[in-house]
Amino acid sequence: MAKKLGIFVSSDQHLDKIIKLCRAAKDKDIEVSIFFSHLGTVLTQDPRFKExxxxxxxxxxxxxxxSHGLKPPVPGIAEKDFATQARHGELIEECDAYLSF
Incomplete structure (x- = not known):
């Protein structure tokens, strides 16, 4: 069974750490799912987000x-992934480990 890491992002900081963490997880064949909420959605406007x-x-x-006046499209986020907090709940249930930023 593949390992899966869930990351919840409600802060508009730490994008560099999130990118590094995702790269390290990929190197270890760990699947990663990220859910952005509240101020975390502002990170979608950072040029590094596409990484x-x-x-x-x-x-x-x-x-x-x-609520932050943002509009799609966002690199890496499909239209179906503009979701509700129910998706966040699914992420928690599906993951072996869960981090919050």
């Missing part, structure tokens, strides 16, 4: 995203 594409499955809270 996460291919390193993790990503979804975000559409309510949080829109």
């Amino acid at each position: 996460l594409e291919g390193l993790a499955h990503m979804a975000l809270c559409n309510v949080g995203f829109e």
Whole structure:
């Protein structure tokens, strides 16, 4: 069974750490899923955000995203992954380990 790491991001900081963590996980064949909420959705506007594409499955809270005046598209996030907090709950249930930023 493959290992799966879940990452919850509600802060607009630490993008560099998240990218490094995802690269390290990929090197260890660990699947990563990230859910961005609240201020974490602002990270989608950082030019470095696109570095996460291919390193993790990503979804975000559409309510949080829109509350900051943001609009799609976002590199690495499919239209179906503009989601609700229910997706966050699914992530928690599916993962072997869970981190929060």
